[in-house]
Each structure stands twice: as structure tokens, then as C-alpha cells.
Amino acid sequence: MPLLALENVTHFFGGLAAVKNLSFTVESGAIRGLIGPNGSGKSTVFNIISGYLELSSGRIRFESRDITNHSTPSLVELGIARTFQATQIFDDLTVEENLTVSSQVIHRESLAKSFLRSALLDRDETQLRIRAAEILELVGLSGAARRTARDLPYREQKMLELANTMATGARLLMLDEPMAGLTMQETREAMDVIRWARDKGATILLIEHDMRCIMQLCGSIVVLDHGEKICDGTPDEVRCNPQVIEIYLGVDQCST
């Protein structure tokens, strides 16, 4: 059974169908790409899956559960977390506090209990502390734990957003252009982080414009155009698909 399955998902903005009859699945443990030209509906698909937009019709399943139109926080509790195209972190909190807030969802505490517990991780929460430290180490933020997120350079803010998403303990990470604006060296590091998350048991759904990245990371790719799926296959199949070349890739990369 796939981890995530979209079945005939449709979303209208007024009279315009931003996503039309879209179906695809994401297998557990995969790194799945979602590509397409600007305005093809990639971020809309993310917003639908993560509960920021309601479906006009269709169904979404996570494992065996129907999660159609669940609220964002309850989706995070189930194990679906995302990043945003424009980096979104808690600007005025420290790196450490960002991770503490993000790992709270793992407890699934009642509000009453969260009132009684200290904001700092308790001594008995060694597991969470080790995990948070491990994530920070991995994204290269160990030395910046006490710094205010706002003061970090762009790359580190992007890494912090990724770290927050991982700290929720999500099994499905949806990453919206994690490489945007990074240098080649930084992109390679970010790719390592994504692979690490996958090796730790997470499944990844990735929107990215950097084709080299997508082709190297993803086992399979969905291509969207005007809200419709035009291709779904391995990187090689996508690269050689004439329709994808025409509307998106521009050049025939089949031979390279």
C-alpha cells in the first residue's frame, strides 16, 4: 500500500481549475519529485495535501486513512509536514526554541498538560534532545542553537526550516524548492540532508526546479502542466518524454 495516494484530486480557484483530476501515489521510503513549469499547480498540490486548501473533489489517503480536508495541525500529528517556497520559520525564537516548538507535536499532549509542562525539554526527554541535536548537527546548525532565527544567513534559515519539519517526526516530508537560491556546494549539502532523512525512515515529496538535483535524488517523478499530470515515471522516462521536453525541459536531455 502506498504511503500517500491522491485520487482524482481537483481544486478550483473560482472558475479556474488549478488542479484537474490528479492522481498519483508516493511509496513509503521513496524520494518522489513533483515538477512542472511555473503556474502548473505544484504548490497548489502541496497546499491541498497539507490542508491549507480544500479539495473541490477527489480523495487523499495517507496509509489506509482518508485524510481529505483534514486540518493542517492534525495532518502534522498523523505525520505529514512541509516546508514553504518562501522560507517560513519562527523569526524571533532561537534555533533551539524553533526545534522545541516543532518537536512538541510528537507528544500529542493535551493543552492542559502543555500548560503544566515547562517550555524547555525535560530531563526525561533524552530521546527528543538527542534527536534535535542530531538534526541540528546534520543541517550544520549545532553552533547556532542559541542564535535568533532572524539573524541567521539565508542558507541556515532554509536549513532551519527543513530541521523544523524533520523535528515534527513526520513520515512524509513535503519540501517546496529546498534548493532555491543555494550555491552548488550548499545544494550538495542539502541533498545529503534529504537523503539522510530518507535513510532515517522518512518519505520525501519534492518540488524543485534544479533538474540535476531532481534527476539525482528522485526515484520517480510526476510532471504537471496546467494542473494536469502529463507524465509519471523514472527520471529517464521523464527526460525522454517528448511532451515534457516540449513544455518544460526545452532541450532533449535524453542522450546525456
Added chain:
Amino acid sequence: MTWAGQVRSITGFLLLASGASLIPVVTDDFYKIDVATTILQDLILAMSLRVVMNLGLLNLAHVSLMGIGAYVSAALAMRLGLSFWLTLPIAAGTAAFMALALGMLTLRLHGPYFFLLTFAVMSMVQLFFHSYLEDIFGGATGLIGVPRPNPIGFGGFTLPLVSKVSLYYLILVFWILAAAVLIRLEYSRLGLQCAAIKQSEAVARAVGIHTIRCKLLVLTLSGFLAGIAGVFFAHSRGVINSSDFGIDPMLKLLVYVVVGGVSNIWGPVVGTIGFSIASEFLRSFHFLETLLYGAVLIAVMRLFPEGIAGALQRIFATARPSPVPSHAAAGT
């Protein structure tokens, strides 16, 4: 949100409470004790308003929640003869329930809509006590002769709560309890979630915080505390009127919180005590009071938009050497 910060806050409030408990010892001037009583009552109101405003919710019906506490408790005591110790939880609970209902009606609205709707609710509550159920709430006259709190009995010993000094100690105890709850909130997981919501509701939801539930809980808690202040107000003064819960007292509270600083737990403390004492010295210019409030509000918003407590915190933070970067990473 560090241990040091929490310890500093608790120490500060303990010092303030001990200082406050000495006031009736060092002075027997009833006027001064009256002023101090009002300050403590306003502190409960301002501190409970601040936690809601800190979530980005400008709740203009806060004073109405106080009014509901006051009217419900006074009416129960006068019409049914119930004891103060019974009307206190009922009235504060009613205020909390109304806060919850207000939240459920309005929390999906943002920015100016929440503010406008609570403004309308405030006017409606005031009109209701002024013009409806006159047999119970006294109409335009209000309620006169609200009984003093019933004495507390420990076995054979009873403590009467009639004198100004005993009422002062009663509100001091209420304030200490309220401050304890609010400090706990500030440094709890829920407090951290609130800080996260304040920064960005979208991100807070993205990491799994049930933002609406959090806001409802804080609003309800704030209503409960405002209700307690209202109950005390009614029974200590003995007279209440719908105009006590209108726009003027609401604006005064708002100025206390905004000038003191919304983002800091000390903000409403600095604002309330500072303004109350200053207005005592400026009594001869009483007719200028509202004008002065306005002028100070504008000046503070221009010079220190984070409020006086926020500005002080910033000055002290830059004066202190920055902490050594931690290699222990999260959670220390």
C-alpha cells in the same frame, strides 16, 4: 524562555508581592490603601489582557468579561443571598464561558475584524446591563449595596473581610494566584506555542500546533481572571454601574498594556503601576487625564513600539555580554 528568565520573573514577582504586603504596615492612610487596591485589581486585568493581545488579538470586550463577573456575582449575592465564596467561582466561570463563546464566534476572523467585533460585543454587554433585566441587574442605576465578601472561617477562628486593609490583602492574594498562573503560562509549552502563533500562525500550524484551540484556551483563562477582578470590584466597592465596563476603563487598560509592552510579562506591570502612580501626582490636572494618556500612548508608540518593559529589556540585553554559544544543542 530560559531557566534564568523564569527564575528572574518569579523572583521579581515575589519581591513585588512582599513589597505590596507591607503597604498597610507602613501606612494607615486609607486613601493610599485604596489606590494600592485599585492597582492590584488593574494588574490582574492588564496582565490577563496582555496574554490575549500577545496572540495578536486586540480584545476590546475584556472589560465586559470583568463586568460579567461583577454583575453575575453581585446579582447572585443580592437576589439569592449566596455567599461570596460561591458566587466567585460561578461568576468567574460565567466570564470564562462568555470568553470562550466570544472566541468561538470570532477567532476565525483576523486583524481589524476581531477588534471590531469585540468592540461591538463590549457595547452590547454594556447596553444589556444598562437596559435589560432591570429586576436583576438594576438597569441604569446599577446595583447598589453589593455585600462585602463573607468572612473566612478556619475552625473556630473567623477572618472578617470588611475593612479596607482586609480587602487589600484579599486582592493581593487574588493577584498572586493570577500572577502565578500567568507566569506558569509564560514559561510553559503552551506559552511557547503562543509565542510561535504570535510569530506566524501559518508556520505554527505547519508544525502541528492547533492554533485555534490554543487561542481559545488563553482567551478563556483570560476571561476567568478578568471575571475574578470583576467580582472583587463589585464586592469591594459595593456599587456597580454599566458605565464601569465601557470604553473609558477599557481604553485605560489598553494604554497600561500597550505603553508597558505587550511582548513582555512585565509590560502590564510597569504600565499599570507607572500610570496609576503618575495619575495620583497629576490629580490637579485631572481634566487633562485622557489627553495625557493619548499623548503618552503616541509618544511610546513612536519611541519604543515594543513598550517600556520591552525597551528596558533590549537595553539590558545589549549591555550584557551575549551568552556563549552552546554545543549541547537543543533542550539545555
